[in-house]
Amino acid sequence: MPGPDGSDGVKKILGAVADIPVGLGELRNRRYGTGHGPAGARTGLRPRHAHLAVNAALTWCHLVLDTLSGPDAPWRKTI
Template identity: 55%
Template sequence: MNIAVGVAELRNQGFGSGHCQVSAPPDLGVRHARLAVNAAVIWCELTSDTLDDPAAPWRNSKV
């Protein structure tokens, strides 16, 4: 949850191409972009793996 919120906060604080930003802030580098992208990828993989897990806690194991 913190990953998703943290990436959203970066964007909301003007560290992204959204919200009418014309260019990237000078104090962020490629490593910061990689961190944001990789964090988002990991979050998506975790969510997908959890949804595919037959032993997920919300599934009824008696079916």
């Protein structure tokens, strides 16, 4: 019996979480951050956008760390 990671709901959520770094990179590179991109004034973003970006990044980080530390992770199995 396949585990919950194979369910449609989990697949959809994991797919969306996988897009988080892409979205954060786009914000950073298009004048919405102090990283890459053309120099100029940062405009258009509000505190809610900052909260969204930070919380999305935290969600991604938690998932990656939980996955890496999981005792049943495939790379932990011995043959």
